[in-house]
Amino acid sequence: MNHNDTNDRYYEDMGLSLKKAGLCSPVLVIDKQRLDHNIDQLREVINRGFQYRIVAKSLPSIPLLRYIMERTGTRRLMSFHVPFLIHLIEHIPESDVLLGKPMPVSAVRYFYDWQRQHPGEFRPESQLQWLVDSLARLQEYHDFAQNNNLQLQINLEINIGLNRGGFSDLAEFQQALKLLRDSDHLSLSGLMGYEAHITKIPNLIGGPEKAFRLAMESYREFTEQVRKILGDQTLEHLCLNAGGSTTYPLYQDSSLINEIATASALVKPTDFDVFTLDHHSPAAFIATPVIKDVQKPDLPMASGISALLRMVGLSPQRAAFIYGGNWLASPCYPTGSKRSGLLGHSSNQELYEIDKDHPIQRDDFMFFRPSQSEAVFLQFGNIALMNNGNIETYWPVFQYPEPGSPLAKTTSPFSKDLSASAAEG
Template sequence: MTQMYFQNLTQGLQQAGICTPTLVVDKERLDRNIDHLIDVLNRGFDYRIVAKSLPSVPLLQYIMRRTGTTRLMSFHLPFLMHLVEHIPAADVLLGKPMPVAAAEHFYQWHSQQTSSMCFAPELQLQWLIDSHERLQQYQALAQRHNLRLRINLEIDVGLHRGGFLPDQQFINALKTIAASPLLTLSGLMGYEAHISKIPGFLGGLDKALRSTQETYRHFTTLIKETLGNDALDGLCLNTGGSSTYPLYDQDSVGLVNEIATASALVMPTDFDVTTLEHHQPAVFIAAPVLKVVKDPDIPMASGLSRLLRLFGRLPHQACFIYGGNWLAQPCYPTPCKRASIFGHSSNQELYELPDDHRIRPDDYLFFRPSQSESVFLQFGNIALYEQGRISEWWPVFNYPEAFPATAQARRHSAAAEISS
């Protein structure tokens, strides 16, 4: 990323009249990252978009068109409902096990939708189950309401964040599903984000990948031994993640058939890893500069400030920005870092600047988010940047009003405001 890049981005933002902190997605860089993903998918894999990392319906729809997928992964009940409402053709896999009460809330909400609701949970929704106990809870839910549930089993392939081990509990879960007229085994989900982080003295990336694949194969073997040789046909055998998806090649085809990723397409700083060196950062926070300060002083300590500045402990130039305290790192101007004089601020945060940088009020300080899933939701509509201008505004997820807990909480909040 060059100085010219950010100068052009600044010009595009100013021409669009952007005067508040704004999340910007560079569409051309996004497209190049998608192309890298497609190269891997062409080795023989289906693709599931991790919706929490790109929480915007137009953004998801754009990537769905570019990659030819209808598969999404959802991690949050209100956002699952938002996806069902706005992308009813999607096939959705839950990315984490939900309390059975969350599933009950979903079906209550779905039953209240109009007949035009095209989403069929019995065909398009996979609930992730991590234990035999939770499976029994979901089986009881299905029996109470006569629901047909697709069950995807979370398996521990080495991350040790939970899920089934390849033991008798897993076999019992398979038998429970097979014996139920309301439950269907839809697949396995084996998340393996640890692979790219294993240090060399523990065997490194290659050993971790081999171990993960061997464990995954053990699970699929147990399925065939328990349910028959044809039991794997049509199952969703999901794995992968943003830091690991490029590792899957033709040798993995036949073991797994679906890869999940999303953050790699926009590249927050948490994904600056060797496996993604060919990707480019495609998302930035643009924070308007409110004030430029020459020789900033510590309050009540101007003499000490001069001394610290003499030894390079205080800057000669700094600026206060509109907002701050985000999960993000400044990336332009460089070098640039948060000043320690006033500490963190979500209102006007102070950043040290290069002595010779000619920044002015109404310019922007640019940041790279460290993650996308929560940061994307803090700025309102996303500004889409392409060919030197802001071409579109894409809304982010919101909570459906029909979500019972949310609606109830809002009513209580409103009542409290009135009574006060």
């Protein structure tokens, strides 16, 4: 099953399903059969001996995460944003959460201030790992934990070739391990090495195969330091995380890495159209109505020039104004559609060139593939889940705290409703 070459009939049928469900504005659709297919591909790799951690930012919906957790047998999540971390633990309190990026110590304070006001089932001392990328940050976390009499689990970010930060110098890494060894408030819970660069390395300088080998050699160097300073027993119990949506299929055994993380691969936006995911299928689409079907569109106050541009092929014979637009996405239906340069970008009614003979009409749905999922999924309100050609249910996306709540008062820059459609304005 491979749906990378999706035909027009697929989108026409999906459009009919959306109309049948009464949908009439931009909506994010997930095809459940394709999602299941991609999960099955992931499970084949997990079954090689890995634990699996879902990257929650890429699939920001509690029901969606719960569905994948059930299908893959994991309760491990990765979070990148403190308000969304709080949203996660409120709704999935049994989760084991690893922070996906190092946070300012002020964010750590913010989280524990909230947690003291909202005690629940979630136990940060055993269910939350803070990612730390430097000795200086580790010292800040230590001072905070000591001053507040807290126990923090620390996962150390290591640079294994991406060069986006993390520990690179082994001497500094050794100092960090010794600080963790001697601390009464911090404990080492694992390592994280991200290697998203691998599939992008050109063959001229070794290609993906060499990049993967070097990344694993670097990861092993760090684990040897752990073994040397903290002992074999400590190493055996650590969360040794790596992988990403473009690289997870490369992992063959768990002799070094014991946990892989991925999420975008399960819906395959266009940024993930890479050779390692050829066996995955695009599963997420933006659907939006065609508002106006325009024959021979004219530039403002320049109908003569417009006619000349059409004659030489620089202006379309037909175009459509859609409901909304300006998303991180590329049109996939009608085939060959592209954004028109006549009027520039619009988040309200964007203009797209379409083939003059295509059967799409006003009020039919035009379809786009998102280029990524983490930001785009938050722009359309509830996700429409399509199962066997019918809209089966709607899955809400992550929400910030309700206006007026104690947390919202401390997060005013973020309190706007991100679920509103980008078509507004």
